Every structure is written in C-alpha cells, then in structure tokens.
Amino acid sequence: MEEQKAPSALGVVHYHHMDALRGAFMMVGVFVHTATLGDDPIFDGIAYSSSLFRMEGFFLISGFLSAMLVGKYGSGRTIRRRFAAVGTPLLITLVLLNPPALWLIYNFHNDPDISLLDYVRGNTIPSPAGELSWYLHLWFLISLLVYALCAPAAVSLLSRLTSASPYQWATANRIRCMTTITLFVLVTTIVIRGGHRAVVEPVVGTGTHAVLLKHTLDFLPYFLLGVLLYLDRQRLLPSFQRPAPIFLAVTGLALLASKQEWVGALSVGTGLVMTETIFTIPLLATIFAASARLVSRPRPAWRYLADASYTVYLFHFLWIYIFATVLSLDPSLSTPYMLLITVLTFCVTLAIHHFIILRSKFLRMVLNGKFPSKDRRDARGSTAPDPVTAGNAGVDLEQTQPIFRSGKVAVPDVERTQHLNWTS
Template sequence: MTPGRIDHLDGLRAGLMLLGIPFHAALAFSGGGWLVSSPVDAPALAAMADFLHAWRMPAFFLVAGFFAGLVIRRRGPGPWFRGRLARLGMPLIAGMILTVPLQWILVGLFRYGTWPQTWWFVGRLAAAPSDWWVLHLWFLLDLLLYCAVLAMAVASPLRPVLGRCGDFIVDAVRRRPALTTAVVLLSAAACVLFGRAVWRVLQLEEVLNGLVSRDLLSFAPAFAVGVLLGCRRALLALITARVATVAFALVAITASLLVVSAPDSAIGAVVRSVASTTVGLTAAVVAVGIASRLLDRPRRVIRWLVDASLVVYIVHQPIILALAVGLFTLGVFGLAGWAVTVVAAFALSALAYELVNLTPGLRFLLTGRRAPQASLLTMRERARTTC
C-alpha cells in the first residue's frame, strides 16, 4: 500500500468525524426538536443536516471497514480486536462518564429551567439504560460490534470461503461492472430491509433499551464493503476511478430523488429504505474517490486533524449544547447562530484536544493511546526550525 492511499483515507475518516460539528450545530439551530432546539425554524439548516446524514456515516463506516480489513490480515484477529477494544472501548467508556452526564444537565436546564427539575431529569436518565447513555458516541459501540463480528468471522473456518467470495466479486466487477454493482447495492438494501423487519418483530429496540439501535443494520453494508476494499485493493482502484466516481454520483442523485418522491405508504417505505441504503453506499464511494484526488499527499495539518478528530468529536457535542443554549438566550438564531457555534465549537474542541494530548492519563482514556500525538505547538516549532 502506497503512503498516499493511506493518507487520503485517514484524512477522509478524520474529516467525516469533524463534520459532526456543523451537523449537530445544524440540528440545534434548525428548529427540528433535537436535544436543544431553536424556537425559530431554519429549513436550510435542516436540509443541510439531512444531506450530511445521508452520506457522512456510511462513508465513515466504509473507511473504518477498509482499515479493519487491511490491518486484521496483518496482525491476526485476536491481537487486532484487543487493539480495537483499547482504541474504541476506552474512549467510549470515558466519553460516557465525562461528557454524557454534562449533556444531560444542559438539556435538563434548557427544557425545565430550574435545578430541582434538572436533577430529577438527570436521575431519571441515569436510572435505566437507554440511548441517552451513549448519545453521540453510539458509533463507537456499533463499530466495536462490527469489529467483534469481523474478528470472529476471520478466526472461523469460514475465512477461506469469505476470501473466495471476495475474489469472485472483484472478478465480476471487472467483467460486468454495472450489473455487479447493481446486484451488490440491491443485495445490501434487501439485507437491511429484512434485518429491520426482524428487528421490529423481535422488538430488539425494547430488549436492548435503545443502547443499540436499528442503525446497526443500516451501516453494516458500508462496513462490509469497506472490509472487502481493504482486503482487495484491486477493487478499490476500480470503483474510485474517475468514470466510476461519476457513475456512483449519478446513482446517488437518482436514489436521493426516490427517497424524496416515494409515496407515503407501505410500498413507499420499502422504496425509501432501499433507496436510502443505495444513497449511503454510493455516496460513500464517491467521497472516497474525491478524497483520493484532494488528499493524495501527506500534510502536517491533515496529520493533526487525524490525531485530533476523535477527541474533538467526543467533546464537541456538550460544547455545542452550551453554546446553543447561550445564543438562544441572547436571541441569536438561524444561520448566524449556527456559524458562530461551528467556529467556536471547533476552536474549543481543538483546545480540549491539545490539553488532553499534554495529559498522559486523559490521553489514554480518550484516545486509547499512551504516546503523544500531533500537536499544533510542535507543528509551529517545526515550522520555525524549517524557516
């Protein structure tokens, strides 16, 4: 694997995580009933949030699957998964302890306005497991589950069969790219649709208390495709070529139109489900293709963003909640409030990363790493030395 390919996918993964700042700020200022919500509707921000949601997380899980497929072949399933437990499980637990309760307090103050009612709200949330326990950290839990399934599959007798399936798909894409792509997309959509139906019949949402949602099924195809790309580099080159990127973009646009125009009926729900899976997968491939051209050379600032992205993501949401509530109180809404929140949240989150990076204990808790990572301070010192 050439360094440029690693750089552009690593940079894309970091960028997708950092896009959580404008996404969550848009949810706050669109007036759509999020954790905290502006009393003034902003349709443009709601549309932007829907646009980001359609492709950002599928692209993230595709890239995560790529690195999973790449590294698990080198290290083996056991050592690789133990590393994932540290790199994903430690930040998940630390984030749940350090940032989630703070968000409960901010939401409680926003909704009820008094401390007694806020503490009652916090106590009710802490009493029983629910999606409130993970909030914006849900993707770490889902990714851990995907990694566990992958490690078990690679360690099982099914590994040769999976390898032959990967070779078959690569050969089929070479011979009949359009037909094979259509079959893969429709198969992925059918699996998601069937899985959601089973999830609903078994009432797993109630069984799992919302800690794991049906999104686990929605993003599984993107992770699986990413694993295939990590194990079969030839396929990655085929689908990120310029012509292929344009073709996938057209498919994503067509599927998006189907999502919007599907009738409000049982058939329409099926159409939307199939089209949504298609949008996510095709848009994710387009994002990888674009990143391969824009982020094809290593840069210091990209390296810093890669190292900072996880901590920035963990701390950014409580910062957005606090900023949004403060701006609502001052009467600042709409695009102006969103822009101020995005800039301030990124700056404060970046500062938090620098402080975490300087503190060994916090660094290990929030990143799963003991060694210091890239820092803006060291970048400035190196720049001065070079000059």
C-alpha cells in the same frame, strides 16, 4: 487479475486520503449536532445530506482497517486492541461528559429548568423534548465494538468470497465491480433490515437500546464493504474510488423522485431504503476519488485535523449546549446563531486538544485511545510507540500479515501498509 500499482520507495502503500476522510467525516458531526438546537433549513439540510454518506463512509473505512488488523495481528489480538482503543474513550466520555451534556440539552428544550442532581435522579417531565439518549453521539463507538467482534468472522467469510470464480467474473471490470458493490450493499441491507424487523424488533421492543441496535445493524453492510475492499484492494478498491458521474446523476434523480414523492413506491419503506442506498454508493465512490486525488501524500494540516477530530467529536455535543445556554438562546434560534455556536465549538474543542490533551500522555491514552505497543517498528527498524488509536489515523509501517483463506495461509503480502488507526 489486474496487477497492483508499483509501491513507493520502501514498498509502502499509503492511504492518506482515508485518514483525511475520517477526520472530515467526524468534523461534519459538529454541524449535524448543532442542528439539534432547533429547526433551521440550512442546518437541517446539512444534517440530511450527512445522513446519505457520512457514517456510511466512516464505517466503510473502519471495515477496511479492521480487516487489515485481523490479517496482521490475528483475531484475539485485534479484538483486544480495538476494545482498548475504542472502549476506553467511550467509557470516559459516557461517565464524565454525557451527563452534563444531557442535562443542558434537557434544560434547553424543556421548561422548567432543573438542577443537574434532579436530572440525574430522574426528576424530569414525561416525554421531554430533545436528543436525550444516554449514549448521545457515542452510539457509533458502541457499534464499532460490536463490529470488532464480528471482524474475524467477516474476514474469513469474505476471503472465501473473493477467491470464488463467480466473484472473480463479477469484478472483472469497472462496470461489473460497481454493480457487484451495489448489489452487495443492497442485498445485505435488505437481509439485515428484514431480519431485524421480523426477528429482532419483536424481541427487543422499543426505546434507546432498540435504536442503538438498529443503528448497528443498519450500518453493518458498509462495514462489510470496507472489509471486502481491503481483501480485494488490488482490484476492487481502485475500481471503487473513481468518479462515477453518470451513476451518481441517475441515482440522484431516483432519490429526488423519492423525496418529492413522484413515485410512491420509492418514497416509503423498502423503496426509500433502496433508493438512498443506490445513491450512497456512487456518492461515496466520488468522495473517495476526490480525496485520493487531493490527499495523495502526507500533509501536516490534514494529519493534525485528523488527529484532533476525535477530541472534537467527543467534546463537541457538550460545548454546543454550553454555548447555547450561556448565550441564553432557545430552540427558535436562526442560522447565524447556529453558525456562531458551530465556530465557537470548533475553537474550544481544538484548543482542548492542542493545549491540554496533546500535552498529557495520560489524556492521550484515555481520551484518544493512544496506547503504546512494543511491537511497532519504524521504517529504519527501530522500536517506537504504536499509535493505534481510536482517534488517530497515524502512520504505521508494520507489514500486512497473511490473510487466511480456506484454512491455508496466503502468500505474504509484499506491500507494506499504512495504518488507518481506529476508523472509523
């Protein structure tokens, strides 16, 4: 096994690049959801490009964090912390922000306009146009709650995997590591999607609830990969977050062949899923490598944006359609108008975060999931509030606790790790 690189001055291993990535992934969501206003080749291209890596990377980081929390706090406490940090902002946003957002979306894409009260009462036309699922962009928070319940079992099972001799052989060098990672994601994707299609889909049927369940199952392989990367972070993580230009080019050509329908078997069904999956792995590896190089130490601007990104994400769908309505736009709008709405949405949501939420402990708690915890200690040993949040990947110097393997307690980790709070 390769030795871990020497820790920094207090034995602290920081993952600042994951903090920055989480914020960037969430910020890109503003562009993706602005694309729902109409058909625009540039914004549609952004949305498609995002679908190849953004949520996959987000859930990978979330799995990494979840494994860290299970090791530090145990199963029960981890689940309680995650449900408080994620569930509270989810509930508040579902109740207060989503209904008016859905009403504005309905009126923007359908004619005639109706009042908010009529919309809430269900006095709408059959099969209305627009993104009108009750959870809108918050589906990923619901998925995170499901993953939180699965995290202890995932840590237990994958801990056994990392100690197995075949796994040790399969991850002995970079090529084997990337092959193992790719096969791990491919196999779990095929098994989960196949099981969903054969067993779950006939039972749950169709509708928004079925789409929510499908999203949760579709991204589970990346959450599990994040757990695996944390459990084998001394070997697997360094191998993963390195540039993979050849792998990326080859899989990119396969994806191009799939999208252009040059190879029929790769353009539909399982072939399309596999082609996109094998492209996503080296793409994520390259993105993580670039971010690790660019954000190797704390940077105030990245920290602020990462902290603000959760507020932006919660509020942005509502403000996108507020601006579209105020400007009297329609679904035929062009790129400049979409870009204008994107910029305005960033300005307003960042202002809400800076001037309103940051100035209120209550709002930070219910909208950013920042619940105080008596057990956090800073680097000097003094007690301080614990920023384990749904929207902030803040610095936390608590020691990583032993991971349980095969019923035995592993030797305590000498590294002290930075919390990637909440991620996703």
